[in-house]
Amino acid sequence: MAGLSLKSVKKRFGETEVIRGVDLDVRDGEFVVFVGPSGCGKSTLLRMIAGLETTTSGSIEIGGRDVTGEDPAKRGIAMVFQTYALYPHMTVATNMGFPLEMAKRPKDEIDRKVRDAAKILHLEQYLERKPRELSGGQRQRVAIGRAIVRQPGVFLFDEPLSNLDAELRVQMRIEIAKLHQDLGTTMIYVTHDQVEAMTLADKIVVLRAGRIEQVGAPLELYENPDNAFVAGFIGSPRMNFVPATVKSAQGNVAVVTAPKVGLSEVAVTTRGTPPAPGSDVSIGIRPEHFVPAEGAAAVLSGKITIVERLGGVAYAHAQIEDGNTITVESRDAREFTAGATTRFGIDPKRAFLFDKDGRRA
Ligand SMILES: Nc1ncnc2c1ncn2[C@@H]1O[C@H](COP(=O)(O)OP(=O)(O)OP(=O)(O)O)[C@@H](O)[C@H]1O
Ligand SMILES: [Mg+2]
Incomplete structure (x- = not known):
């Protein structure tokens, strides 16, 4: 050996x-x-x-x-x-x-x-x-x-x-x-x-x-x-990336917004000093980390184009307002309806932030 x-x-x-x-x-x-x-x-x-x-x-x-x-x-x-x-x-x-x-x-x-x-x-x-x-x-x-x-x-x-x-x-x-x-x-x-x-x-x-x-x-x-x-x-289906802007930053929390996709404010914890206010960033959310829209800290809404039902899990592919597609996982195979405009909740604790060069913020 x-x-x-x-x-x-x-x-x-x-x-x-x-x-x-x-x-x-x-x-x-x-x-x-x-x-x-x-x-x-x-x-x-x-x-x-x-x-x-x-x-x-x-x-x-x-x-x-x-x-x-x-x-x-x-x-x-x-x-x-x-x-x-x-x-x-x-x-x-x-x-x-x-x-x-x-x-x-x-x-x-x-x-x-x-x-x-x-x-x-x-x-x-x-x-x-x-x-x-x-x-x-x-x-x-x-x-x-x-x-x-x-x-x-x-x-x-x-x-x-x-x-x-x-x-x-x-x-x-x-x-x-x-x-x-x-x-x-x-x-x-x-x-x-x-x-x-x-x-x-x-x-x-x-x-x-x-x-x-x-x-x-x-x-x-x-x-x-x-x-x-x-x-x-790493992760399948792959992580969703939503372009956003830093609105304010304090300690190691950045408040980011993405008005183009109707995302008002999400406070994401960063690894170190967050990028300065005004910086372009992207928010990363894994398909399995969306939460129910009711009571969520932030919500993304999109029109579901395709639903893939695998039995135990289902994936919705939804077009968000900037034209990009996101993938959302659900353990309830009947939750998604193709063609429906749907709100998906975001849990800021499960969101990742990346700077414009793709480095983890
Ligand atoms: N004998 C060779 N002569 C010239 N270029 C080569 C040679 N062998 C590999 N390459 C080039 O080196 C790069 C890496 O090839 P490699 O086969 O290591 O990739 P890989 O990661 O194993 O890809 P895959 O997942 O498709 O198997 C490629 O761009 C390939 O074209
Ligand atoms: Mg190879």
Whole structure:
């Protein structure tokens, strides 16, 4: 097992810098998830840790050892990709044992490690099958098994579940959580899936255009985002942002107004000194944080264009007076009526304030 440390890591492909100075510490045994928009550099960073991409500058340490220029095979890592990359002509057992075969390990050791991994992954009855005789989830388990037999210090996963259907993803997500619990090995996991990130991670790293925007525990990022980008990225459906102006400020409370959307005054607590009166800001409200309009400190009104009823919850998409759309969640699936102009209550304690550059105020 091993921790990990990235120091001022950069990667250039030709003229383009795709990783633009990343510093990150991962504790031994930690489960770290990389999230960020497509093309922000998640896979590149993971491949640099694996040694599948060279590092342009900066250093990578695994288990306290500088591995920056080292061969992938010597780094003590194992990587699982979105495409399982199994050998079609080999059985499950041979596929899983292949890395040990390559390392010229004795046959009884290979057999034992393959059996152990198969047990952990519930693959015992499939050991003699070929990959084509397996479901997608079973194939991905074989790919994970092939990583397990090597007993790496760090597991690297690049969107391992994105080829699976919704139900299998849920199952495999739980399997991976259990695997981490059982093995206690450091894992770094790239995903687009909010639920995977929130549920699997000890620590989420939010990347944007080759830089880290924020690192923190899932709930830390959800409850206390540093900027509008992280606030919008963590949480689904995403946070609503309403343009507003600071009317007055005192201590760490800003009174903001948004006359264009009929919002008179909301007093929002800020992290530090609030932006000066007259500053343009935006108010961030998560869909799940609206409250009944009756008795609310402030109200936004909008015309509901679409209602999505998911059973346990419903989402109303409503056009507010400045033409923007907000999303509002309700646990009462029958609360919303499409076409109706509706008032949505705001709880100032659940509202976030961002300055004009998107920094948390
Ligand atoms: N071999 C390469 N040569 C040139 N540019 C590359 C190469 N590999 C990746 N890139 C560029 O680097 C950037 C980051 O790519 P990367 O694959 O790391 O993104 P990602 O965050 O994993 O995206 P996705 O979520 O779509 O998988 C992209 O702009 C991509 O086009
Ligand atoms: Mg990728």
